[in-house]
Amino acid sequence: MDPGDGDFEAFVTARGPRLLRVAWLLTGDAHLAEDLLQSALAKVWPKWSRIAGEQPEAYVRKAMIHLHASWWRRRWRGELPYGELPDTAVHFDAYAKVDLEQSLATAVRSLPVRQRAVVVLRYFEDLSVEATAAALGCSTGTVKSQSSRALRALRGLLPAPVEGGDRRG
Structure with a gap:
């Protein structure tokens, strides 16, 4: 075991939940x-003493984005089975927020890989245009156009x- 392993373990413990959300x-x-x-952490671990x-969080995020892009290129995007729909109607207000979150997650997943990465980093991770460009290895103009x-x-x-849902004045 390397002496830096404790640092790596502490990093994973501290930043793991946030990185899992990005994933x-x-x-x-x-x-x-x-x-x-x-997989991203396994790729980063041998280089840990250097990064x-x-x-390190930006490095792991970048590794995840590259891995995801390579997985996405190889993935079969055919039909996905769904469970049976319920027989009874549900009250809209009770599930409106969950439905919107599911719609947003589904819509984000339907974006091309590069656009999805930009949206996740810019709007879910709240990175700047410059930080997003650095994470993706592209120019700020590319981040802006993809966004x-x-x-x-x-x-x-x-x-x-x-209508009437936005109460900001």
Whole structure:
């Protein structure tokens, strides 16, 4: 065992939940998210002594994005089975928030890989344009154009806001 292993373990303990959320936003599946994070951490571990003093979270995020892109290129995107629909209607207000979150997650997963990565980093991870560009290894102009395209696509995929729902003045 390396002397830096304790540092790596502390990093994973402290930042693991946040990184797992990023992985879930990229994959849309809890089990795939765990696999993605674990694979990224396995790639980072041998280089830990070199990256620990820098920005290890950004390094792991970048590894996850690259791994996810390579998985996504190889993945079969055919039909997905769903369970049976319930026979009874459910009250809209009780599930409106959950439905919106599910719609958003589904819409984000339907974006091309690069746009999805930009949306996850910019709007879910709240990174700046510059930090997102650094994580993706591209220019800030690319981040801005991919963000614009992604938001336009999401607006077309998501239901229109309910009138009177926005109470900001």
